[in-house]
Amino acid sequence: MSGFVFSEKPITIESGEGPYLYGADGTEYLDFGASYACTPLGHSHPAVTEAVRAQAAELTYVQASYPVDVRTETYEKLATVAPEGLDNVWLCNSGTEANEAAMKFARSATGSEKIVATKRAFHGRTMGALAMTWKKQYKAPFEPLAGGVEFVDYGDVAALDEAVDEDTAAVFLEPVQGEGGIHPATVDYLEAAREVTAEAGAALAFDEIQTGMGRTGTLWACERAGVVPDVLTTAKGIANGLPMGATLCADWIADDPGNHGSTFSGGPVVCAAANATLDTLVDEDVPAHARAVGDSLVAALSDAADEHDLPVREVRGEGLMIGIEVKRGANRVLRDLAIQENVLALPAGRTVVRLLPPLTIDESHADAFVDAFVEVLG
DSSP states (O other): OOOSSSOOOSOOEEEEEBTEEEETTOOEEEESSHHHHTOTTOBTOHHHHHHHHHHHHHOSOOOTTSOOHHHHHHHHHHHHHSSTTOOEEEEESSHHHHHHHHHHHHHHHHOOOEEEEETTOOOOSSHHHHHTOOOHHHHGGGOSOOSOEEEEOTTOHHHHHHHOOTTEEEEEEOSEETTTTSEEOOHHHHHHHHHHHHHHTOEEEEEOTTTTTTTTSSSSGGGGGTOOOSEEEEOGGGGTTSOOEEEEEOHHHHTSOOSOOOTTTTOHHHHHHHHHHHHHHHHTTHHHHHHHHHHHHHHHHHHHHHHTTOSEEEEEEETTEEEEEESSOHHHHHHHHHHHHOEEOEESSSSEEEEOOOTTOOHHHHHHHHHHHHHHHO
């Protein structure tokens, strides 16, 4: 039996380079999904590939209680680039693990139980993170889940203010909702979240698993609002395709995090990939490039929708995290893009085509996507 959990697509991938994937039959696919934002530098980036090869030749793995220079370097790099004050770093293997850790740390540090999350939110598929995820179809087969989670409308300041009280351990927010349809939060909303959690003594946790690593045009999406949370989680693109997650915490959270651990926390090979990824993102100012190309792509898609009278309701997003809300099923559009135009993208709900391409794409790749999209919908 092969992949009984995953619904496999009828495309076998053999290799990749930059923004392209190559099928077993030699077909070239323009990858505008990056496997849910996991390869911000594109496929087989030379700096990451060389770092992995060199580290694998020296030390593949040793548990995190033994200091290793490459892991220490990852701690230091993340602390350096994190929003100010979030210089306590815990490493894991995925975004859902990072959110599980954040949930546990917040409850331990505050002594409270209640978690406030938002409708349309997606925080992961393990039992704790799943409890903070909104969509019923993800949760129903696995209930009962962890208790103490209350949901409020995303973007509703009054609802958030009413929900957060002295019994609240944390508020979990995505600065841009991903699975929920690519909905950016307003600056006012993030500022209000910061104020109400501070007043209640609760932790503000930003889930930047999809928005981090330059995806929205700054290294962290919360930078645009100038709002610093108490906890920030990140994963997906942090090691350019290798499995890593991280939970970044303020001192008051780290002072009493409880007893938490992970066997594969900060494996040396994955840390080497993360170090090369972070260096490239920062040294080459990849987030600024993503912002420029993303702005251009949003404008081009909006213009094309108007010019060709395409069945498009809205194009929205930040940087190279873009949602195209269509008037027909998104999965049908994605199928036609893949089969007819050799372009890969993602859904975000039933009617949103989600674009999360490598942040290194240029205007020619953006133009190629627009042409393919017009061809499929026109």
